[in-house]
Amino acid sequence: MEIQGLPGRLLDELGPTIASGEIPEGAVLRGEDLEERFGVSRTVVREAVRILEGMRMVASRRRVGITVLPKSLWDVFDPMVIRWRLAGADRPAQLRSLGSLRMAVEPAAAALAAVHATNDDRRELSSLAVELTVSAREADLTTFLGHDIAFHALVLRASGNEMFAHLGDTVGAVLTGRTEYHLMPHQPEPYAIRLHREVADAICSGHADEAEQAMRTIVTGALEELNQQLG
Amino acid sequence: MEIQGLPGRLLDELGPTIASGEIPEGAVLRGEDLEERFGVSRTVVREAVRILEGMRMVASRRRVGITVLPKSLWDVFDPMVIRWRLAGADRPAQLRSLGSLRMAVEPAAAALAAVHATNDDRRELSSLAVELTVSAREADLTTFLGHDIAFHALVLRASGNEMFAHLGDTVGAVLTGRTEYHLMPHQPEPYAIRLHREVADAICSGHADEAEQAMRTIVTGALEELNQQLG
DNA sequence: GAAACCAAATCGTCATACTTTTGAGGTGTG
DNA sequence: CACACCTCAAAAGTATGACGATTTGGTTTC
Numbered sequence: 001m002e003i004q005g006l007p008g009r010l011l012d013e014l015g016p017t018i019a020s021g022e023i024p025e026g027a028v029l030r031g032e033d034l035e036e037r038f039g040v041s042r043t044v045v046r047e048a049v050r051i052l053e054g055m056r057m058v059a060s061r062r063r064v065g066i067t068v069l070p071k072s073l074w075d076v077f078d079p080m081v082i083r084w085r086l087a088g089a090d091r092p093a094q095l096r097s098l099g100s101l102r103m104a105v106e107p108a109a110a111a112l113a114a115v116h117a118t119n120d121d122r123r124e125l126s127s128l129a130v131e132l133t134v135s136a137r138e139a140d141l142t143t144f145l146g147h148d149i150a151f152h153a154l155v156l157r158a159s160g161n162e163m164f165a166h167l168g169d170t171v172g173a174v175l176t177g178r179t180e181y182h183l184m185p186h187q188p189e190p191y192a193i194r195l196h197r198e199v200a201d202a203i204c205s206g207h208a209d210e211a212e213q214a215m216r217t218i219v220t221g222a223l224e225e226l227n228q229q230l231g
Numbered sequence: 232m233e234i235q236g237l238p239g240r241l242l243d244e245l246g247p248t249i250a251s252g253e254i255p256e257g258a259v260l261r262g263e264d265l266e267e268r269f270g271v272s273r274t275v276v277r278e279a280v281r282i283l284e285g286m287r288m289v290a291s292r293r294r295v296g297i298t299v300l301p302k303s304l305w306d307v308f309d310p311m312v313i314r315w316r317l318a319g320a321d322r323p324a325q326l327r328s329l330g331s332l333r334m335a336v337e338p339a340a341a342a343l344a345a346v347h348a349t350n351d352d353r354r355e356l357s358s359l360a361v362e363l364t365v366s367a368r369e370a371d372l373t374t375f376l377g378h379d380i381a382f383h384a385l386v387l388r389a390s391g392n393e394m395f396a397h398l399g400d401t402v403g404a405v406l407t408g409r410t411e412y413h414l415m416p417h418q419p420e421p422y423a424i425r426l427h428r429e430v431a432d433a434i435c436s437g438h439a440d441e442a443e444q445a446m447r448t449i450v451t452g453a454l455e456e457l458n459q460q461l462g
Numbered sequence: 463g464a465a466a467c468c469a470a471a472t473c474g475t476c477a478t479a480c481t482t483t484t485g486a487g488g489t490g491t492g
Numbered sequence: 493c494a495c496a497c498c499t500c501a502a503a504a505g506t507a508t509g510a511c512g513a514t515t516t517g518g519t520t521t522c
Contacts, residue, residue, distance in 0.1 A: 003284065030472075030473095031472075039505085040507090046274070050234075050282055051281055051285040054282040054286065061472085061515080061516045062472060062515055062516095063471055063516055064516080071393075072396070076393055099390070100339065100390075105336070134311075159331075162302075162324075163329070166306075166307050237474080261503075272477085275479095276476095292484085293482040293503060294501090294502055296503065297479090363480090
């Protein structure tokens, strides 16, 4: 789900540079400079800037230029912003924020899923829990990561809340990130795996409290590990 | 924080019509039609469409046109999208989603705030709690609403988590919405007011659990009331 | 020193021309 | 009939020149 065309490529350059703080808050860019620097036309620059404006990362003002807005105004829930920040110097802060968010949302989502999940959801969840166990035992980190992402995304989706469901990709990005940057044990912990199965079982049998509790234990563990790794 | 200029006005027309489902998922618009319909130039239409594309509400493809994407792909955390949905036919669903989200986030934020709030935060929180009590007793709904919004926003901000902080505006929109649409009692309930003071006191004295619990009671009450009103 | 004024800088909008992609329909061949 | 291929046109994508609007900062004037 990328922005297409030249504006997209411009965004892929500008976004990360701004997100990483390389172009600091308050800096002012000129449209014409961007045209030259990237060898594209006004049209392209303007459209890219409009998108950044849509995520409130910049504001364009006459006679002034394109100002980089303070981070506190950015749409920190925008998937692109999250990706950019995860990829750059802001990664630790972003991971911490997302950790707290998961802490709040995922247990609640698990509880809701125990009530609202469809039969298909429950079936899929069970089988995912099994596959997760297998790929964890066989120590295939990439496959495991895929299953882990799918598992958490499914719980969020099965909660029946569209906003929770949308955090699936975000959580996926976190899990990918912490694997890529080696912020997790080289082998998934058996205890964590067991908890995933517990979540699945609780949701399948409609036990909201159990599901919530088990999920809370999972994300608490992840958050603690993260804090330990980041100091 | 609005998008400026003609593209902004175009968005204010297009966004709500799409958000309300008046232009349904899968519908195809032509750039040229939009130019004529709104009497603006290509440039303006393209920039507006780019922004909608940025929130994943539409996708523009050559030789096809501008297609409205399924709701499940929209950036449901984008403040504009939330506003548009709250204003239109999607209001009940949007309120419900936001209710669950508050349920998950606000208690967690209160707990974090008890640990991370600055001294200024704590002072401001105390005085807000007092003002809230006063304006509730004097039954000035508008003033009360303002204080209520400020209170919840402050707790979210004081949590020290940028993502929570950003939900302040969203929660504000919910509170405004339910007042505007008369989805709440004509007089704030004394019990709810007392809970707000409890939250403030707990945060000020660093009692995370109490703060979390009291906040949970507040949002639970709000959610139940909402469900009752919406059937 | 303050108020009014002017000029330059920069974005905002429009009109237009050209390019690129791609879907649809037609054509031919096996 | 089925399939591959070709051609064409529709639509968005990009580039560019011209002009308008607005804001800032300095300059003049009193």
